[in-house]
Amino acid sequence: MQATRITLGLLAQRIGRLSEEIRDVEARLTRLVERHAPQLLDVVGIGPDTAVALLITVGDNPERLDGEASFAALCGVSPVERSSGRRQFSRLNRGGDRQANAALHRIVFTRLRVDPRTQDYYERRIKEGKTRREIVRCLKRYAAREVFHLVRQLRPRSPSPDTSRKVGRG
Numbered sequence: 001m002q003a004t005r006i007t008l009g010l011l012a013q014r015i016g017r018l019s020e021e022i023r024d025v026e027a028r029l030t031r032l033v034e035r036h037a038p039q040l041l042d043v044v045g046i047g048p049d050t051a052v053a054l055l056i057t058v059g060d061n062p063e064r065l066d067g068e069a070s071f072a073a074l075c076g077v078s079p080v081e082r083s084s085g086r087r088q089f090s091r092l093n094r095g096g097d098r099q100a101n102a103a104l105h106r107i108v109f110t111r112l113r114v115d116p117r118t119q120d121y122y123e124r125r126i127k128e129g130k131t132r133r134e135i136v137r138c139l140k141r142y143a144a145r146e147v148f149h150l151v152r153q154l155r156p157r158s159p160s161p162d163t164s165r166k167v168g169r170g
Contacts, residue, residue: 039150044118045110045143050103057100058151071148075100077140101140104147108139 029048033041033055040051057074058065065071072078076096082089111118118139125135 037151039153040147043107043146043150044115045107046147050106053099053103054147055151057097057103062151065148065152068145068148072141072144075104075140075144077101077104077137077144079137079141104140104143105136107143108136111139111143 026048029052030041033048033051037051037055040046040054041048046054054075058071065074069078073093074096076093076098078093078096080093108118112122121139122135125138126132130138
């Protein structure tokens with residue numbers, strides 16, 4: 001009985017320390033996103049962790065992305081043809097950056113829970129005969145398009161004075 005009590009006490013302390021670490025990391029992520037891309041945090045469904053995942057996917061050079069289609073492909077949310085004969089379908093893309101895809105997934109499911117416009121869209125598409133998967137694929141693509149236009153606004157940072165200096169050998 002005493003050993004159980006001691007073990008539970010140690011576990012409670014460990015949980016408290018880990019919870020504090022999580023809050024610290026979340027606060028740092030929030031500060032980073034607020035500094036580099038605050039416009040992402042204004043979008044429904046995007047929190048600091050999701051914004052960071054998407055910013056990592058975009059990388060230091062957002063100009064390399066030709067358009068929203070290339071960003072969607074990079075995130076693995078571009079439609080992939082799956083047609084046979086007269087039947088024409090698109091399926092989910094299994095490629096791309098899986099972390100970015102998961103971030104877009106979180107955006108979509110958050111919006112399905114809290115955003116009336118997304119809920120209305122979902123209901124309308126269900127009545128049209130679309131499957132849940134097809135609707136989620138469309139919503140992910142829409143979210144990728146929205147994020148792409150927001151991150152296109154980012155300006156590349158100028159090099160810091162220390163990295164721009166040439167170092168000579170002597």
